[in-house]
Amino acid sequence: MKVTLVNPPQTASKYKFMGVIAPPLGIAYMASVLRENGKEVDILDASAEDLTFSEYKEEIKRRNPDLVAITALTPTIGRALEAAEITKMVLPDCLVVMGGYHPTFNYEETLQDESVDMVIRGEGEYILLDLVDTLENDGNLREVKGIVYQEEDEEGNKSTIINEIAHPEPDLDKIPFPAFDLLPMDKYRLLDMDTHMTTMITSRGCPMQCSFCSSAAMHGKFVRERSVKNIVDEIEFLTTHYDIDTIAFMDDTFTLNKQKVMDICDEIMNRNIKIWWGCTSRVDTLDEEVLQKMKDSGCITIFMGVESADQQALDNMNKNTTLEKIETAFKVARKLKIRTIASVALGMPGDTKEIMNKTIKFVHSLKPNYAIYSLATPYPGTRFYQESFEKNLIKVKDWSKYTLISPIIETVDFSLKDLRKIQAKAFIKFYLRPQYLLSQFAKDGPYFIKTVFGVIKTALGKTPNTTDYNKRDIKALEP
Numbered sequence: 001m002k003v004t005l006v007n008p009p010q011t012a013s014k015y016k017f018m019g020v021i022a023p024p025l026g027i028a029y030m031a032s033v034l035r036e037n038g039k040e041v042d043i044l045d046a047s048a049e050d051l052t053f054s055e056y057k058e059e060i061k062r063r064n065p066d067l068v069a070i071t072a073l074t075p076t077i078g079r080a081l082e083a084a085e086i087t088k089m090v091l092p093d094c095l096v097v098m099g100g101y102h103p104t105f106n107y108e109e110t111l112q113d114e115s116v117d118m119v120i121r122g123e124g125e126y127i128l129l130d131l132v133d134t135l136e137n138d139g140n141l142r143e144v145k146g147i148v149y150q151e152e153d154e155e156g157n158k159s160t161i162i163n164e165i166a167h168p169e170p171d172l173d174k175i176p177f178p179a180f181d182l183l184p185m186d187k188y189r190l191l192d193m194d195t196h197m198t199t200m201i202t203s204r205g206c207p208m209q210c211s212f213c214s215s216a217a218m219h220g221k222f223v224r225e226r227s228v229k230n231i232v233d234e235i236e237f238l239t240t241h242y243d244i245d246t247i248a249f250m251d252d253t254f255t256l257n258k259q260k261v262m263d264i265c266d267e268i269m270n271r272n273i274k275i276w277w278g279c280t281s282r283v284d285t286l287d288e289e290v291l292q293k294m295k296d297s298g299c300i301t302i303f304m305g306v307e308s309a310d311q312q313a314l315d316n317m318n319k320n321t322t323l324e325k326i327e328t329a330f331k332v333a334r335k336l337k338i339r340t341i342a343s344v345a346l347g348m349p350g351d352t353k354e355i356m357n358k359t360i361k362f363v364h365s366l367k368p369n370y371a372i373y374s375l376a377t378p379y380p381g382t383r384f385y386q387e388s389f390e391k392n393l394i395k396v397k398d399w400s401k402y403t404l405i406s407p408i409i410e411t412v413d414f415s416l417k418d419l420r421k422i423q424a425k426a427f428i429k430f431y432l433r434p435q436y437l438l439s440q441f442a443k444d445g446p447y448f449i450k451t452v453f454g455v456i457k458t459a460l461g462k463t464p465n466t467t468d469y470n471k472r473d474i475k476a477l478e479p
Contacts, residue, residue: 001039001135002041002065003040003066003132004068005028005043005044006068006069007027007045020189023188023198024183026100027071031043034129034132041179043182046083048187053086060090061091068084068087069098074214077102077399096118097116097128098116101215101379103120103121105381108160111160118147119147121148127146141161146164146165168204172204173227177237180241196242197247198238198246200248200250201249202251202264203252204251206253207221208319211316212317212345213252232264236271247278255282261293262293274298276298278299278302279301280302280304283321283330292336294338295336302338303340304329304343306359306366308344308351308355309361310351323362342363343372346422352412353414360373360425373426375404375407375423376409388409393410395410396408407420424460427455432456
């Protein structure tokens with residue numbers, strides 16, 4: 001079988017308005033496992049290639065695969081379904097498989113679309129390999145763990161077959177590096193800078209279980225870690241073969257294991273690898289010792305979840321941190337001149353006007369280099385979604401609006417319209433401070449101006465939402 005893995009056209013991430021275009025690591029890992037096992041596979045990153053659906057139609061027809069596997073997040077499910085429909089239109093005998101966060105948790109809804117033949121639930125590398133092996137050998141689909149599909153009986157009646165969930169690979173070192181050579185590596189960008197950039201994952205799973213995090217729901221609460229050697233081998237491979245100079249580590253919490261972080265830093269320096277890198281982190285996992293080591297090895301940016309300036313709100317989110325720890329982490333990072341990005345969740349169910357204004361002011365006091373004011377969004381699979389659904393808090397059921405920019409739930413004090421206004425106000429008040437503009441321009445130059453311009457346009461709703469296409473009236477189903 002010939003397999004094509006697809007990132008559908010014009011998908012947007014929550015970071016795209018900040019000038020970040022990142023490779024789809026999930027399907028790149030799947031491609032590498034298939035190829036390692038002798039399968040014919042390629043990748044079509046239609047988003048990075050900036051293809052229209054018309055161009056996608058011609059490209060998928062030209063490639064003529066037997067199986068197309070399409071990845072989808074919640075806000076991109078409409079575009080993924082459109083890609084599936086186009087695939088079936090030009091290749092009616094092609095098997096269309098859907099995977100990723102949204103199909104994993106909303107597999108029954110996804111299968112309602114007649115263009116989707118099958119859904120993969122969870123981490124898909126070895127599920128897809130098992131599926132391809134089974135299809136090539138005319139095996140029994142009911143024995144393939146991790147898939148959901150529909151069977152038709154002799155009378156034409158369809159029934160949904162939900163196979164046993166597949167356990168993820170415990171040893172991440174066994175999974176080959178992503179198939180970077182199948183990706184348009186020259187298309188990926190950070191802050192619109194002329195840099196050779198990519199992303200990496202050094203672990204899967206998170207024990208913190210924040211209520212709003214779909215990643216932890218996907219990968220589980222037990223952390224599976226790659227070895228230090230395996231991680232730095234990949235860094236060296238990327239710098240040598242693709243001239244990569246910037247890496248963003250996309251782990252839920254890269255700094256969860258302090259000693260491991262320091263060992264990674266030491267190994268980077270021992271091998272004399274010259275690389276700039278950034279990561280996601282929790283404020284309670286940082287101290288001056290580890291931050292200094294990170295900076296010495298090339299760390300230039302840390303993304304930290306602030307979420308709220310209200311301690312009770314933090315506790316309700318299961319953040320397991322304090323305002324004092326947040327302040328300390330930003331203070332030390334600033335002292336060491338490491339760029340910081342503060343992430344905030346405005347509009348949680350208990351948020352009042354007082355709490356949100358307090359949070360906005362708190363972010364200013366932290367003096368981060370950048371700030372992202374997201375609107376609280378209950379993604380399928382999370383405890384936040386379950387609770388919001390049960391309490392009838394969800395006011396918007398069009399998945400394309402689940403972008404962290406469009407309001408989804410109302411709070412005790414704010415309507416959806418009010419929430420959008422306070423978010424816009426937060427962005428404008430942060431990014432249009434004269435002293436801030438001057439100091440940050442001195443650090444990031446013209447790239448900073450591009451970022452601010454993009455953020456303000458997004459805040460004012462002046463840019464088209466690249467995920468708002470969804471010709472179907474997709475409704476949120478009961479979790």
